[in-house]
Amino acid sequence: MSEGRAVQATLIWAALALAIGVPIALAATSEQLAWRGPVYILAGFAGIIALGLVLVQPLLIGGYLPGLSAYRGRRAHHWIGGALVAAILIHVAGLWITSPPDMIDALTYASPTPFSPFGVTAMWAIFAVALLALLRRRLGLRLRTWRIVHIPLAIVIVAGSVVHCLLIEGTMETMSKAVLCALVFAAVVKVIADLWRKRSLRSSSAWDG
Template sequence: MPSQRSILIWLGLGLVIGLPIFVAAQSPLLEWRAPIYIAAGFAGIISMALMLIQPLLAGGYLPGLPPRTGRRVHAVTGAALVCAVLLHVGGLWITSPPDVIDALAFRAPAAFSYLGVIAMWAVIGAACLAALRRKVSPKRWRLGHSICVTVAVLTGVGHAWLIDGTMGFMTKAVICALAVAATVKVLSDLRVWRLLPNARKHR
């Protein structure tokens, strides 16, 4: 029988993730978009939701998913995040190829394009490191993965925040703030700064 606290945590997480998707589904912009463009937009929102779930799993903060189990799920949701990001970019590419080519080549007119592309590469970098983690030293793997996910969350949140899209103002603010907070919390709990090359001096 799950405790009241764990029910509340899961319910809260469900609301934080479910509400932005529900609000976006009511957006008037959907009426003027083709299905592939709508799918690409929701893949972006799901990417943001997964970026909130990832640090919670890595830190073992979710009831019923202690660190060991949590990290196994973390690997699966990480793969899902890469898929969601690729669906987001791919769907936008089909909708308007020149806009996506400009973004990928870092010559787009808006800052959010640059942030989004940096976030995409950071997510891919974090996933590649995870796949190759047995081939690099544990210290390098942890530091590299931590740097990649920090960049991914910060630029991903900046990207989402600056975009005038289907997400609602409040639900977007809450999910973005919580993704940053959860990432800061897990990096701090895992004492990631100790992995930095000059960490000994500050100890």
């Protein structure tokens, strides 16, 4: 790797670390934590980490993170997906422990809080993708079929997660939260656009041939 590419790779990884780390660090300094119990705090930070993992996923599958081969990127995508599911389970379990009635309302789409339905919808979409990924070989899903299913669910995950996060007035600092959400949205748009362009090029080449 040339010196220029090495510097570029370092900057990309540093930018990703800052995009995820700064919101977490600023949330850790929030005055609201003084009135929260440890379980609630754990649940909240699990949610923040989950949003950071949602950013990493399209970057991996799009091959935008330097130093990772296509194979390693896909493997990392699978493992990060598992970590994302774990973070969501911790987030939901923690909130359930602190307030079961509120979580029942949220899971049944009866909560009066405007952010709840977006988060719950994103959660179910994440679980659906994880389940389909586990059963993909058994179901015999080809890559094209997998993408037809996965991409709409990914859009639901990103849209639901971003809106859920932006509507919550909690421990996250406003500006860093907005930047992280914007990056998550931009990353998935970039991946979908690149996949669409590659598919169009392949179709055009096949037609010309």
